[in-house]
Amino acid sequence: MTPDSQQLPTGTRVAIIMDGNGRWAQRRGVPITEGHREGGEALHRTTVAALDLGVSELTVYGFSTENFCRDPEEVAGIMSLFMELVEREAPIMVERDARMCFMGRRELLGDEIRERMRWAEELTAGGSSMTLCIAFGYGGRAEVVDAVRAAALEPGGVDAIDEEAIRRHLYRPELGDPDVIVRTAGEQRTSNFLIWQGAYSELVFSDTLWPDFGEGDLREVLREYAGRERRFGGRAETPPAVTS
Numbered sequence: 001m002t003p004d005s006q007q008l009p010t011g012t013r014v015a016i017i018m019d020g021n022g023r024w025a026q027r028r029g030v031p032i033t034e035g036h037r038e039g040g041e042a043l044h045r046t047t048v049a050a051l052d053l054g055v056s057e058l059t060v061y062g063f064s065t066e067n068f069c070r071d072p073e074e075v076a077g078i079m080s081l082f083m084e085l086v087e088r089e090a091p092i093m094v095e096r097d098a099r100m101c102f103m104g105r106r107e108l109l110g111d112e113i114r115e116r117m118r119w120a121e122e123l124t125a126g127g128s129s130m131t132l133c134i135a136f137g138y139g140g141r142a143e144v145v146d147a148v149r150a151a152a153l154e155p156g157g158v159d160a161i162d163e164e165a166i167r168r169h170l171y172r173p174e175l176g177d178p179d180v181i182v183r184t185a186g187e188q189r190t191s192n193f194l195i196w197q198g199a200y201s202e203l204v205f206s207d208t209l210w211p212d213f214g215e216g217d218l219r220e221v222l223r224e225y226a227g228r229e230r231r232f233g234g235r236a237e238t239p240p241a242v243t244s
């Protein structure tokens with residue numbers, strides 16, 4: 001561990017909107033799928049860095065419910081790269097005692113992908129050092145709709161629904177709210193990511209295109225987060241009055 005990493009916060013829940021694969025490919029004049037492939041490499045690098053830096057939960061946005069409206073060829077390319085990535089990363093997660101899981105509307109995905117997700121979740125279920133959660137076929141609004149529908153089926157019905165009931169029915173109720181949500185590639189919006197969980201997350205925007213992201217960028221995010229003051233609607237901590 002370098003002296004620098006000792007000063008970074010540990011146990012942080014980090015969420016990342018991995019954006020910029022298309023621009024990365026466009027700037028190099030290569031097919032868009034190459035951008036998504038390099039995006040997969042960046043996810044590997046960033047996951048390893050997160051493990052090394054003591055991040056407790058890393059939730060990444062890989063494919064949104066809205067991304068299905070892209071060109072079918074691009075969508076098919078993303079699906080097959082995703083399957084390869086899951087197969088490659090799951091054993092690495094086992095080696096690092098980490099867990100891998102997914103969030104999203106799985107019924108929108110093909111059987112083969114769903115099977116691979118199930119395999120990776122089972123294989124890594126015992127991991128306790130960090131959780132890597134990949135939001136895939138995920139939409140924050142869809143998640144809230146699904147949670148409310150499920151909560152309404154509980155005893156007491158609609159009248160018994162409160163914030164806790166909705167939280168219990170989110171796709172991954174065992175995960176905490178992200179401390180910080182990062183978006184790469186310079187855009188400053190959340191594009192339907194973790195709209196419930198992100199209510200009080202700190203937002204960090206990075207100009208780095210996702211395929212170029214790595215340990216240095218993650219360190220920068222954690223440094224930025226460490227300097228933020230979180231209030232959750234309360235008052236700022238005031239330093240004790242100095243009496244002379």
Ligand code: IPE
Nearest residue numbers: 018019020021022023062063
């Ligand atoms: C993010 O990169 C990956 C997905 C949304 C699947 P983009 O493909 O959105 O990259 P840009 O925004 O076009 O650069």
Ligand code: IPE
Nearest residue numbers: 017018019061062063064191
């Ligand atoms: C958000 O990026 C989704 C993912 C990173 C998976 P988009 O590229 O789809 O978002 P917009 O369209 O720029 O808002």
Ligand code: MG
Nearest residue numbers: 019020021022
């Ligand atoms: Mg984009």
